[in-house]
Amino acid sequence: MSTTKNIPAQKAGESSVSSQNLLEVENLEVHFPIRQGIVFQRQVGAVRAVDGISFGVKPGESLGLVGESGCGKSTTGRAVTRLLEPTGGTVRFDGEDITHKKVASMRTARQNLQMIFQDPYSSLNPRHTVGTIIETPMKLNGINPEGGHKRRAQELLEIVGLNPEHYNRYPNEFSGGQRQRIGIARALALKPKLIVADEPVSALDVSIQAQVVNLLQDLQREFGLAFLFIAHDLAVVRHFSERVAVMYLGKIVEIADRETLYSRPQHPYTHALLSAVPEVDPDGASNRERIRLTGDVPSPINPPSGCRFRTRCWKAQDICASQEPPLVQLIGSADGHQAACHFPEVKQVVAAEVTPPAPASAE
Template identity: 80%
Template sequence: MTAADEQEQPVSTTEPTAGEHLLEVTGLTKHFPIRHGIVFQRQIGAVHAVDGIDFTVGAGQSLGLVGESGCGKSTTGRLVTRLLEPTAGKVVFDGDDITHTPENRMKEARRNLQMIFQDPYSSLNPRHTVGTIVETPMRLNGINPPQGHKKRAQELLETVGLSPEHYNRYPNEFSGGQRQRIGIARALALRPKLIVADEPVSALDVSIQAQIVNLLQDLQREFGIAFVFIAHDLAVVRHFCERVAVMYLGKIVEVADRQTLYTRPRHPYTHALLSAVPEADPDGTRRRERIRLAGDVPSPVDPPSGCRFRTRCWKAQERCAREEPPLVRLAGNGDGHLTACHFPEEPSVEAREEDIVLDPALTASGDSASTSS
């Protein structure tokens, strides 16, 4: 059976889960209008930031969202948390459709749906003390812990590896890693069911990245929190996430469990991304072919017809320009492995998982909530 024939026989268009779906995203779309004029404005186009994506996250699970800069990862995170209004599609969280819930009624949903922001320097109010920053979500939601807000805030600071004595300090007195811990403590204040982490370690040094990633893993195990983990570092995503979704120019092109995606990628774009990851090859005996993509990422204002990756794909044919490939499970794929490609890589194409280079600190034993940052 050829790859083209295989694509004609999709087995399933939905990914199975071990438990109940905590988050269900269907056809999620966000187009930012481009307007011309000063007094009388008219729309002359739109930026297709996110263009009809589907994914699910089960309770206590972690989904990694990866791709090049500008592919729509962060916009997706803000749509899920309703910090941005979607153009189309549906977001169902914990059984409730929150897609168009009025802002004054989103308070209840946001108690269980929190976000960790990318920049630890701009995400904290410099005029507020650490205690105020961590306490504010509880006060706004009318949560009064038996031990009081201050004691609860100090407990949260200890949970993320900071000292209770930091309660009265200001953000400018902390390093980047410590500030990100404060942001994590704030996200934990309401005991959420799901946290959207928008590149939470990209602005940090490598050693501090390891501490934060290990801290998030410890918190996930302790509190059963589900994560949508947005990142461009494939090694970090492999270490943290159970499932991975690959985005390209506003579309999800492949979804699979961690082991399958990193060892048997089916979409050419995923294959190219993995080929760029450094190899662990101290003796020089293994060499993985590097796939260098031609050209630049097309403009999201005018994306290519059909498959959006076709302008840079070495396997593109006429069909790729005519038809947009659906995100489906191919006959040769395992359960939950979805691919959007007319001419996918053969299942036999494999990469060894040990070739993915991780920072040693990511797998080091010891207290991941160390305060040294």
């Protein structure tokens, strides 16, 4: 008897990107080659850091990208901003294909596509003053704001909650949270449409994290910014992002709006991540089941066949090893909730029969 009757119905062929998106990523791949030899080198493999992901970000929207360390989140952010060269796929920003644009022709796109880096200590040049750090992007792009570069830099310092008189100070005179505010001011200098925030609060104290996240929310409302917010802390992502995409081993396994994903996760991996989030209500925390994943994360050099999560999944069956589940919208989900799983976690989803190829010994 077939065990595939529990597989949910799916709307095949639906893409997670739309013509209304400011940022469109389709089948993005970033593979790092592994070479052997000293004089005559040959490629013997590749680290498949990002392996065919698709998503979109609308103007003014915040999309959170979450997952365990090493799943490809930061690599995705760097590929989107073209700090890394994509191996395959397409990146479109504001309707323009920027996947393989040369450095000189990327200048215009980068005015509208900026990045906030994870480490506020290494992302600021210690030999430059704060004013120089903020002014340089404007000068390189030929932008001459009214009142001059110094006045604009001081305005940006005030916008991010710093004293304009700090213009002549050096980064080593500031705390980690203050340095990250300087990085935010630098990102705002060119008046971007979208900011890729690569774990912008992970290196900060908890109390400072809240201040920086609230600052980013205020800036988003004031300037209509869109965000690709990369983080591993699901509590922070829930506070900041309107939609959330979950990554595992170079693949996106689930995308949904914030409330849907946190209340009704469909992929077992998402369920496991959410079970580890600290609960504010002590009674609720005691009643919640904690899911502990067994085994190690597989190597991105040689990922498992079929579903990449199957080696750690408590619901895995034979089909999970032979067929990779596509990221598609499930029937009964009107809010665009998508999951890449043969056996979603949520029981309310309408099930339909999907019959895989029968083995040779089947009657």
